[in-house]
Amino acid sequence: MDKQSTQSSEVLSKIERARQARRHKFYLRDDHVTxxxxxxxxxxxxxxxxxxxxAFANTILDRMEDSATITLGDQRLAFTTDSYVVNPLFFAGGDIGRLAVHGTINDLAMAGADPLYLSAGIILEEGFAIEHLQRIVDSMARAAHEAGVLIVTGDTKVVQRAKADGIFINTAGVGSVRASANLGQALVAPGDRVLLSGSVGDHGIAIMLAREELDIETEVSSDSAALHTLVAALLDRIGTRLHCLKDPTRGGVATALNEVALSAEVSIALDERAIPVHEGVRGACEILGLDALTIANEGKLLAFIAPEAEQEALRALRAHPLGREAAVIGTVQAEFPGMVFLRTDIGGTRVLDMLVGDPLPRIC
Known part of the structure; x- marks a missing residue:
């Protein structure tokens, strides 16, 4: 058996073990959806x-990545889909249309893919203002144009009043995986460095402030952005020394890192002091009793890289407009697999778990 076949076998074995571990960790005990x-x-x-x-188990889905990576002939493609139900529809830094385009592009980017084509499925509620629909569609068109992708197919449905909430959007996307990209959670190994491309919590806090009309004097805007050019810059610089990318959206950085720790059978040690958080987000979290590490982001990425590539990767990220605040925030370890630990500002250490409960529904 050649080296590549051996590596593929090891990855598949790790995926199966992670799948079994998830079955023991997650329990569905609810009688109704909440x-x-x-x-x-x-x-x-x-x-x-x-x-x-x-129900849907197969070797591609079982990887539980942000996008499915499939091979057609000699071409590797990434394929993903996502739905958007954010409330309110318009907020500081974006709107549901811009978010729908960026979110799907970013899922493709996490597979190391250049986005090519998107679909748009739109569900409208009877009575929804045409003015608002035009504004959202124009925003989607601008976001797609800026990112260099085409919206090539779609579908529209209308439901009766009170049977939806104005507008829901589904977008699916296809991208071409770069030759230098060999990415996946199962490839993360002890010693890898964890890099974060910028400040956390901006999107979730922007949504909360817009929705609740809280009397908090702070200016926070969503970080919604298309990350594929940032990923391209990183791959161009360090190539196969980039092992995995994660998009810390719902559940924030904490949930994304726990997913990786479980799938890769490793633990992750973070340094709280290294994690960038804007003062407006930090202040809002303190007032509201929230943890910025569990708040959604829509324009940030987590990168797991070989230790020798740490400084090169950091320079590549910081040279890009979307990565100026990039930082090394942690290290992958072998001990206590499936766990994430946070070294706090005051010198202690605590377990950083996945988001529990739902402090802010419908943030994307």
Whole structure:
């Protein structure tokens, strides 16, 4: 057996072990769906592992990556889909249309793919203002144009009043995986460095402030952005020394890192002082009793890289407009697999778990 076949066999074995571990960690005990099942945290994983994963199980889905990577002939493609139900529809830094385009592009980017084509499925509620629909569609068109992708197919449905909430959007996307990209959670190994491309919590806090009309004097805007050019810059610089990318959206950085730790059978040690958080987000979290590491982001990535590539990767990220605040925030370890630990500002250490509950439903 050649080296590549041996590596593929080891990866598949690790995926199967992670799948078994998830079955023991996540339990679906609910009789009805709740808002927490859409939070991206433990309840979401309980729903996925209890209902969807067993029903649809296959070697591609079982990897549980942000996008499915498939091979057609000699071409590797990434394929993904996502739905957007954010409330409110318009917020500081973006709107549901811009978010729908960026979110799907970013899922493709996490597979190391250059996005090519998107679809747009739109569900409208009877009575929804045409003015708002035009604004959202124009925003989607601009976001797609800026990212260099085409929206090539779609579908529209209308339901009766009170049977939806204005507008819901589904986008699916296809991208071409770069030759230098060999990425996946199962490839993360002890010694890898964890890099974060910028500040955390901006999107979730922007949504909360817009929705609740809280009397908090701070200016926070969503970080919604298309990350494929940032990923391209990173791959161009360090190539196969980049092992995995994660998009810390629902459930935030904490949930994304726990997913990796479980799938890769490793632990992750973070340094709280190294994690960038804007003062407006930090202040809002303190007032509201939230942890910025569990708050959604829509324009940030986590990168797991070989230790010798740490400084090169950091320079590549910081040279890009979307990575100026990039930082090395942690290290992958072998001990206590499946766990994430946070070294706090005051010198202690605590377990950083997945998001539990649902402090902010419908953030994307």
């Amino acid at each position: 808002l927490s099942h859409g939070s991206g945290g433990k309840a979401t994983h309980n729903l996925i592992e209890g209902i969807f994963a067993p």
